[in-house]
Amino acid sequence: MGKHLFETYKFHSFINKAIEELGFYEPTEIQKKMIPLALNGESAIGQSQTGTGKTHAYLLPVIQSIDPNLAEVQAVITAPTRELASQIYHEALKILKFQQDEPSVTARCFIGGTDKQRAIEKLKQQPHIVIGTPGRINDLVREQALFVHKAHMLVIDEADLMLDMGFLYDVDQFAGKMPKDLQMLVFSATIPEKLKPFLKKYMENPQYVHVQPKQISAEKIEHVLVPLKSRTKIDLVYDMLKALNPYLAIVFTNTKVKAEEVADALIEKGLKVGRIHGDLTPRERKKMMKQIRDLEFQYIVATDLAARGIDIEGVSHVINYELPMDLDFYVHRVGRTARAGLSGIAVTIYEPSDEDALAKLEKMGIEFVHRDLVKDEWVDLPDRNKRKKRTKQMDEIEQKARALIRKPKKVKPGYKKKMKEQIEKIKKRQRRLQKRK
Template sequence: MKVNKFDRFKFQPFIIDSLNKFGFYSPTEIQERMIPIVLKGESAIGQSQTGTGKTFAYVLPILEKIDPKRQEVQAVITAPTRELASQIYHQILKVTENCSPDSQIMTRCYIGGTDKQRTIEKLKVQPQIVVGTPGRIKDLMVEQALFIHTSKILVVDEADMILDMGFIEDVDQVAAKMPENLQMLVFSATIPEKLKPFLKKYMENPKTVHIDPKNKAAENLEHALLPSRHRSKKQLVHDALLAYNPYLAIVFTNTKKMAEEVAYYLNEKGLKVGRVHGNLNPRERKKMMKQIQDLEFQYIVATDLASRGIDIEGVSHVINYELPTDLDFYIHRVGRTARAGNTGIALTIYESSDEDALNKLEKMGIQFKHVDLKKDGFVEIDERNKRKTRVRKEDEAAKTAKTLVKKPQKVKPGYKKKMQWEMDKIKKRQRKLNQKKK
């Protein structure tokens, strides 16, 4: 039997059994560093990119610490979106289904878009783990239906998103009802300045775990660039999807309006397309996520809501219809594919105005393959900055010629011709050398 390296954390048998069942035998870096801190009861801030296994970095040690004999709230986990909260909840359920009958752990998920009154009626028995969106957890607390004052652990997942979406005040009100010796665990891709006062209020000398990846994106991920060249970008997306014939592809746009436009265009062209963005009402979003999980769609058009935290399994291709204004979101988007050892392709359709952003991504370590779409599919093309390199070499040739043909104090007849002849000779020699190298 394969040795499970999680054994060294001395987890209960049901946790190790679940990990073996999932095929997880070695902790990721964030899990390696975070699990001992959580087990010790210390507060911590964890920063890592998407797809690094941070959910299990807090879920596993929290489950280890839950006392099944105490029927009261012992841990509260907040997430910015209903989809992410549901995802965390279902991951906990998968682990706890291996609990023995006498040590069952009760977990409940509280999110908007569900019947609040029915939820309140069911809270006669308090769960041991609460997962949910900050607003709904706060509402149930205000209604005096959910008693979170007994919980000594609070997790704030995707904290920068919670801040961006205006939910930090709700989290603040929830945290204020908890014990003074609260263990707070904050996970975030970035720590914005506006988040720091909240952290300072509840966390005294927290441990900080920052996983700065050696590679900004997965190694088994191919990054490709497709120039729009004044062609219809919607048509290019359509043709790219047909050329790739993906298992499952996500097309990312920057706005909800553009997501709708692209989805409508692809539907009109005969492709069955799913949509994930903030304009869908709770019922539509829940139905859409279920259809996606049931593999009813081969193509999904989404905003960055789907790039952070929401785990859509089996994504083989990501297409950036447009580059995000915050380039960190490029990493989040392409992180939806090439997960768990699988390969993936991330295609970006770019315009000349995207040049600065592409240069920044290259400085971040992204290596792009340059492609174009022809009738027979994708073909490799020259790099977009090859012409600039050629011009630079010609400038160098001119400088060399000027050093060889010194300008006399008195300009003699034929000086300019001689200079031009010398420059042409050097350029010709340079071209021959370049051909030999090729």
């Protein structure tokens, strides 16, 4: 392979070696915009969807900025979920393993649900890079086991999710102990109003980078709508999963209770089903993620935690058992499939009450195909909006016909009947023309 385009950033040779081994050739849009700013020591807010390559947009400059001769914490990277923090840590290790010089850059991961005492033991030697969840990092700082007062960089990943989950308080606690000239990199899919005071507090005139998703969802996703009709939802989901025979499918529900209910019902029907939601204990979640990675399940039932906070490889199908309350999450959900250039299918079960939400998604640029499952066979259905379009067309023909007929100044007897007949003639002609077109 020729030279990769990351070489213009003048990274350390071990980082360049890692980039080559990872098969990266050209930086993604968020990387092109964020890496130079980060290397320049500037604070920045990067707004982009999941799957745009943002992890390496901060990991590469963070690792580049470390002085391995200083035995102190120099950068803190924090993420809202344990799974996401672990994933970032594993991505960092994939780069750090190419180091050959001593002293080398060290990274440690600290997340809730693990033995705190053991974490404190390990901190007898402070790592250069700390990666973890806000609660655990804050705990270790409070216990005076972790010293962040000299760290020059703070990265906050999935900041809007941090806000939703109530973790900004913890970040605020330890960020307040960091140097005044702290460089902060914030990544978020959305920038809610409630996030702005926090950003203002720590960032003076940050650079703002917004990477528009090229299209609202990956090109290679087929969005399928299936009407519920008079069936029970669980039977329909079961039949669909059997008919699709996915490599790996995630069935999304809006609540933990519903996720449990759906998973139990599918297990009762004989499927081997994994589940991911906020009520699992840390141990259960860790075990579940391991089983999913080891491909023990073909089916997973999950809440939106899995749409944002967890990266699962090889998802071929996403099924929306119900549409999310916040329609932005539709994009996050379906974004679990068709990653890294692969194709994927997103199937949504809908009822008449979902029409408004579907219309909004269509306005956002999602193009649905309309299908049904009849006796284990997929059947194409007519466009849902056909009737609406036809009525609209008829109204337009009516208006055109009326406009073509002038009302006479003096109205003779039988005028209304004649007018009606003329309108009908013109309408027939218009319809014929329409058909020919």
